[in-house]
Amino acid sequence: xxxxxxxxxxxxxxxxxxxxxxxxxxxxxxxxxxxxxxxxxxxxxxxxxxxxxxxxxxxxxxxxxxxxxxxxxxxxxxxxxxxxxxxxxxxxxxxxxxxxxxxxxxxxxxxxxxxxxxxxxxxxxxxxxxxxxxxxxxxxxxxxxxxxxxxxxxxxxxxxxxxxxxxxxxxxxxxxxxxxxxxxxxxxxxxxxxxxxxxxxxxxxxxxxxxxxxxxxxxxxxxxxxxxxxxxxxxxxxxxxxxxxxxxxxxxxxxxxxxxxxxxxxxxxxxxxxxxxxxxxxxxxxxxxxxxxxxxxxxxxxxxxxxxxxxxxxxxxxxxxxxxxxxxxxxxxxxxxxxxxxxxxxxxxxxxxxxxxxxxxxxxxxxxxxxxxxxxxxxxxxxxxxxxxxxxxxxxxxxxxxxxxxxxxxxxxxxxxxxxxxxxxxxxxxxxxxxxxxxxxxxxxx
Numbered sequence: 001x002x003x004x005x006x007x008x009x010x011x012x013x014x015x016x017x018x019x020x021x022x023x024x025x026x027x028x029x030x031x032x033x034x035x036x037x038x039x040x041x042x043x044x045x046x047x048x049x050x051x052x053x054x055x056x057x058x059x060x061x062x063x064x065x066x067x068x069x070x071x072x073x074x075x076x077x078x079x080x081x082x083x084x085x086x087x088x089x090x091x092x093x094x095x096x097x098x099x100x101x102x103x104x105x106x107x108x109x110x111x112x113x114x115x116x117x118x119x120x121x122x123x124x125x126x127x128x129x130x131x132x133x134x135x136x137x138x139x140x141x142x143x144x145x146x147x148x149x150x151x152x153x154x155x156x157x158x159x160x161x162x163x164x165x166x167x168x169x170x171x172x173x174x175x176x177x178x179x180x181x182x183x184x185x186x187x188x189x190x191x192x193x194x195x196x197x198x199x200x201x202x203x204x205x206x207x208x209x210x211x212x213x214x215x216x217x218x219x220x221x222x223x224x225x226x227x228x229x230x231x232x233x234x235x236x237x238x239x240x241x242x243x244x245x246x247x248x249x250x251x252x253x254x255x256x257x258x259x260x261x262x263x264x265x266x267x268x269x270x271x272x273x274x275x276x277x278x279x280x281x282x283x284x285x286x287x288x289x290x291x292x293x294x295x296x297x298x299x300x301x302x303x304x305x306x307x308x309x310x311x312x313x314x315x316x317x318x319x320x321x322x323x324x325x326x327x328x329x330x331x332x333x334x335x336x337x338x339x340x341x342x343x344x345x346x347x348x349x350x351x352x353x354x355x356x357x358x359x360x361x362x363x364x365x366x367x368x369x370x371x372x373x374x375x376x377x378x379x380x381x382x383x384x385x386x387x388x389x390x391x392x393x394x395x396x397x398x399x400x401x402x403x404x405x406x407x408x409x410x411x412x413x414x415x416x417x418x419x420x421x422x423x424x425x426x427x428x429x430x431x432x433x434x435x436x437x438x439x440x441x442x443x444x445x446x
Contacts, residue, residue, distance in 0.1 A: 001027065001179055004072050005419050008124050018126060018137035023070070026058040029178030030398040031114040032085055037092040050086035050406060051399030059116060062174050062182045065106045067149075068129040069185050071141065073418040074197035074426060076176040077120040078398070079205045079236070080343055083406045085117050085170060086399075090346060096171040103164070110173040118177030119145035119169040122191055122200035122426070123419070132185040140191040140426075143183045144373035145205050147172050158218060159369040167367060176201070177398055179419050186370055192381040194432035197420045202413035203240065203380055203387040208368035210240035211376035213338045214316055215248060218372070219365045220338045224249030226313040229303065229330065231255045231323055233273075234264040236405075236413040237340075241316045242268050243385050253303055253312065257408075264412075267443045272306040274299075283326050291349060296329035303330055314338060321345030333358040340365045383432050386439045388412035392423055 004021055007013040032053050040048040064070055085093045093115055101111025125139045135141070147168040148159050155162025169175025174182035191200050213219040214228065222228065228245045232238035233254030245252035246269045253272045254265040262273045279302065283295050303312060311332035317324060320342025327337050328350040339362065342348070354360070368376065379385040392415035393401040404410045417423065427433050 001072075001419065004126065005421070008072060008074065008419070009425075013138065015136050015138040018124065021126065023061060023126060023180075025061055027061055027178060027180040028056065028395065029059045029116045030054055030056050030118065030395060031059060031116045032088075032093075034094045034113045034115075037088050037094060040087055045087065045089060048087035048089075048406075050083060050402035053086045053088070054117070054399040054402060055114075056396050056398060059114060059178075061180065062109050064127055064129045064182070065109075066130045067132060067185050069132060069135060069183055069188060070126045071121060071123045071143065071181050071183060071188075072126050073121045073123040073176055073178055073181050074420040075122050075201040075392075076118045076178075076416045076418055077198075077202045077204070078401045078405045078414040078416065079119050080341065080405060081119055081167065081170040081205075082117045082177065083402050085115065086402050087406070093170060096166070097173055100166065100172060112173060116173055116175050116178055117169055118175035118181070119167060120201045120204040121176035121181050121183075121418075122197045123181070125188070126180070128185060135185055135188050139188075140193075141188045142191050142200050142204055142377065143168070143176065143181070143187045144189060144208050144368065144370070144377070145169060146187065146367055146370065146373065147184050148186070149184075160218070160366060177395065177416060177418070179395075189374055189377045190381065191426075192377070193428040194383065194430075194436050195380075195387065195427065196424050197426035198392050198415040198417060198423055199387050199389060200426065202389050202415050203376075203385070205367065206237045206413065207240050207380065207385065207387070208373040208376045209340055209365070210237055210244055210316075212368035212372045213340045213365035214241050214244050214314065216368070216372050218369075219363060220314040220316070220336055222248055222250050222314060226250040227253060227303075227307055227310055228314045228316060229253045229255065229312045229327070230316040231319050231327075232257075233270065234261040234412070235408075236410070237318055238316065239264070239268070239388055239412055240385065242270055246270065247379075247384055251307065253306060264443060274302055274306070281326070283322060291325045293329070293351070296326045299326050300330040311335070318342075319344045321348055324348040325350040328360065328362075329354050331360050334360065336361050336363055338363045338365050383435055383439075386436060386443070388440065388443060389415045391415070392417060
C-alpha cells in the first residue's frame with residue numbers, strides 16, 4: 001500500500017501511473033466476524049461494546065466486477081449503521097450478506113465469514129471494471145452508500161425504490177473503514193477540493209440522508225418559512241438538517257441534549273433552541289410502557305413560545321420510539337413527519353387521532369438516490385453546506401470511535417483516517433479552504 005499512498009501524495013502522478021499500480025492481495029480493514037454474531041446475546045443494547053466485536057486486520061482483496069471500482073480509502077467515518085453491525089442489532093448483518101450471496105455469482109463475493117464495515121469514504125480510484133466510463137484511475141472521489149444495479153424497472157423513477165437496493169458497507173461487504181473499498185461506479189462523486197480527506201469523507205451518508213429527508217420532493221419538500229423541528233440538531237445527521245433549514249430559508253427549532261450542543265446549533269445560525277436537559281421532558285413513564293400526552297403538550301407549548309404561536313410544518317425525526325409520539329402531536333394540521341431511523345427503538349407508538357383527524361402525514365425516508373446525493377455533494381463542493389467533525393480516529397481505533405457514536409459522546413461526525421497518515425491532508429483549493437475554516441470557527445464559537 002505504500003506505493004499507492006506515494007502516488008496519491010505525488011503532484012505528478014498521472015491516471016496511467018495509478019492504473020499501472022500493482023494491487024496487493026490483501027488490505028487492512030475493520031470487520032466483524034460471523035462467528036461472533038451471538039456474543040452479546042442477552043445484553044441490553046447500551047451495554048454492548050463495539051470494541052469487543054470490531055477487528056482490525058488484513059482481509060483478501062475482492063474481485064473487481066463490471067460497473068465497479070476499487071478505491072484507495074484515505075479517510076472514512078462512523079455512522080450509526082456501523083454501530084448496529086458491531087452490536088449485531090437489530091439483526092446480524094450476515095443475513096444481508098447471505099441473501100446477497102444467493103443473488104448472483106458476483107453477489108457470492110460478499111458472503112464471507114467476515115463483514116468489512118463502513119458507509120463513507122474519500123479517496124482515489126485505483127481500478128475500474130468493464131463498462132465504467134465516467135471515472136478513471138487517479139480520480140479523487142467520495143462515495144455515497146447506495147448500492148444498486150438498476151436491472152429491474154422499480155428503481156428507475158427513484159433508485160431507492162429498487163428491489164435490489166442496498167446500503168454499501170452495511171448490507172454489502174467491502175465497506176469504507178479500510179485501506180481499499182469496493183463500490184459501484186454510480187456511487188462515486190467528485191471530492192470537494194477545499195476539504196481535507198477526513199472532512200470530505202464525513203458528510204457522505206448523513207448529508208445525503210438529511211437532503212432527501214428534508215429538502216427533496218421525496219421527503220419533506222421544505223420551503224422558505226417552514227418551521228422545522230430537528231431532533232439532535234447538533235449531531236452528525238441533525239447538524240446537516242439544521243444547515244439545510246437555514247440555507248433554505250426555513251426556521252429550524254433545534255432540540256439538543258445539553259448547553260454545549262445548544263451553543264453549536266446557535267453558532268450555525270439557529271436561534272430557536274430547546275435544551276432537553278433543562279426542559280426535562282418525560283415522554284414515557286419509568287418502565288417505558290406508557291406515554292404522557294401532557295409532556296407532548298408541554299413540548300408543543302414551548303415550540304409556540306419560540307415561534308410566536310406557530311406549529312411545526314416538518315419534523316425531522318430519527319430518534320424513533322422515544323420521541324415519535326411527541327413528534328406526531330406537535331406537527332401542525334396538514335404537516336409532515338419525516339422519519340429515517342430509530343436510534344432509540346423501532347416500535348413507534350403515537351396517538352393516531354392526532355394524525356388522521358388533522359391530515360398529517362408520515363413520510364419514510366431512507367438514505368438518498370444518486371441525484372439527491374449528487375446535489376447534496378454539490379452543495380458541499382460549493383461551500384454552502386459544511387461538514388463538521390467532532391474527532392478523528394485512526395483505523396486501529398474504529399472500535400472506540402464506534403463506541404463514541406453508540407454512547408452519543410460526539411458532536412458532528414466522527415472521522416477515521418485510513419490510508420491518510422495524518423489529519424489535514426488532501427486540500428487543493430486554498431481560497432475556498434479559508435472560507436470553510438471561517439464557517440467552522442463560527443460553528444465552534446471562535
